[in-house]
Amino acid sequence: MPELPEVETTRRGISAPLRGRIVTGLTVREARLRWPLQRGLSAQVTGQRVGSVGRRAKYLLIELETGTLIAHLGMSGSLRVVSPGIPPGVHDHYDLLLSSGKCLRFNDPRRFGSLLWTRRDPERHRLLAGLGPEPLGADFSGDYLASVACGRRVAVKPFIMDQRIVVGVGNIYASEALFRAGIDPRRAAGRTSALRLGDLVAAIRETLDQAIRQGGTTLRDYVDPRGHPGYFRQQLFVYERAGRPCRRCGTPIRRVVQGQRASYFCPSCQR
């Protein structure tokens, strides 16, 4: 999926077409997503005006009058604003119909995405309650990262992908940020100096920020709400570049597996 930059690009794209519109229905073609779609969800949301469209971690928060729709894109999901008259494709699982005559259409080949409904403060929802700080927010600092890394033997790469530590850093940007900070992804989190963790915080911020400005990264499925891919792929230093020369020093990029996920790094630039 979509990591934070892709979710944020999606949020920006769907915000204007949704805000202030009335939900006129919800068409569900496939309810078996990561969490099965709640029965009767359409009746719950129909007739309500959309307020703001927010984001917490990789969750999109579509605020309605009596609650919030929480959408997650999983690994391969995308949301587009289209005319409901356009025939749905095989993996178009739901349409949120709007008074504007358009709809928000969710496509997700792997069905790891979800759509949840809560009447309470979404921050208190079971899936959001334990999340760490936003990487682009003020709470995410070198001091914070050093304090939570203390004593941790887990490798730094899975550590920064742990959503309880910091949210939004997925497999692409974890590798990219570690390259920019010059840190070997296999290094234990607790054996990385506070100074270097400070560099890592800056690198995560810079990487995510640049990716958002480029509309995210498209590897395979991802498209923004207008159907366009993201252009950050051209800026990737290491991700999916195994065997190719490091853009900084020419050393072949290495691929290793950590926690069943591929990690890419330059053995010369990263220590």
Added chain:
DNA sequence: ATGGGCACCTGGCTGC
């Protein structure tokens, strides 16, 4: 508490 592994799914690509 921590770390590691599996599960959930489909599709695209590689190599025999």
Added chain:
DNA sequence: TGCAGCCAGGTGCCCA
């Protein structure tokens, strides 16, 4: 051409 095997942007849950 067909098919097995591997890989893919996430993350909740189970086990030791």
